[in-house]
Amino acid sequence: MSASWLDEIRWTEEGLVPVIAQTSAGKVVMFAWMNRESLALTNKTGFAVYWSRSRQRLWRKGEESGNQQKIIHISVDCDEDVILLEIEQQGGIACHTGRESCFYRTLKNNEWLTNSAVLKDPAEMYKK
Amino acid sequence: MSASWLDEIRWTEEGLVPVIAQTSAGKVVMFAWMNRESLALTNKTGFAVYWSRSRQRLWRKGEESGNQQKIIHISVDCDEDVILLEIEQQGGIACHTGRESCFYRTLKNNEWLTNSAVLKDPAEMYKK
Numbered sequence: 001m002s003a004s005w006l007d008e009i010r011w012t013e014e015g016l017v018p019v020i021a022q023t024s025a026g027k028v029v030m031f032a033w034m035n036r037e038s039l040a041l042t043n044k045t046g047f048a049v050y051w052s053r054s055r056q057r058l059w060r061k062g063e064e065s066g067n068q069q070k071i072i073h074i075s076v077d078c079d080e081d082v083i084l085l086e087i088e089q090q091g092g093i094a095c096h097t098g099r100e101s102c103f104y105r106t107l108k109n110n111e112w113l114t115n116s117a118v119l120k121d122p123a124e125m126y127k128k
Numbered sequence: 129m130s131a132s133w134l135d136e137i138r139w140t141e142e143g144l145v146p147v148i149a150q151t152s153a154g155k156v157v158m159f160a161w162m163n164r165e166s167l168a169l170t171n172k173t174g175f176a177v178y179w180s181r182s183r184q185r186l187w188r189k190g191e192e193s194g195n196q197q198k199i200i201h202i203s204v205d206c207d208e209d210v211i212l213l214e215i216e217q218q219g220g221i222a223c224h225t226g227r228e229s230c231f232y233r234t235l236k237n238n239e240w241l242t243n244s245a246v247l248k249d250p251a252e253m254y255k256k
Contacts, residue, residue, distance in 0.1 A: 028156065103204065110132075
């Protein structure tokens, strides 16, 4: 946790950094936040661990759905305040709606239209 | 400014939304923020207009460097609180360091290593 690469990040006042997750094929699949511990764990374990702001706890992506994100690369931006993950999306689904990407609505004629299909029923993804 | 598609965005308390800009080729080139006015202007003008939090004013991307971002698509995520832009990057440079992307450092053996070259001297980009 004392690694200097973590010290180079400019964390928000809440100790967080915004994170973009993108597949190696170039698809941006989600956006979330990390704190220092989750970024360290992401690097150490090789799988994305976020910080859930709503639940105020570590969120091991895929912990319920099984759709983990295997880390290929971790990059930082010029201001050291945004992280970009290159990932391999297990199951091909990042969104809780069962789609590949959370960005599944695109503006057309001033309306948000769905641009991609549900690949798996969320009820199937989250059943215990 | 009263368009309902804007009302569907869940703005932060400061009235902002995080924005990811990605080229059509799949390169994530930058991350910034928009307020309602800048997102409306982005859609209306067809070029990315951000909200500069440091300068507290509209920031027409490329206003100094000439490196505008032509809008191809505007998408929103499942929570309606993040925007993804598909853009055509004029000049091929989004970063103020003269690189294609702001995400030009990648973690390797716990060090941030530069992954891409400067395409144009920033002194040339921002000279008056």
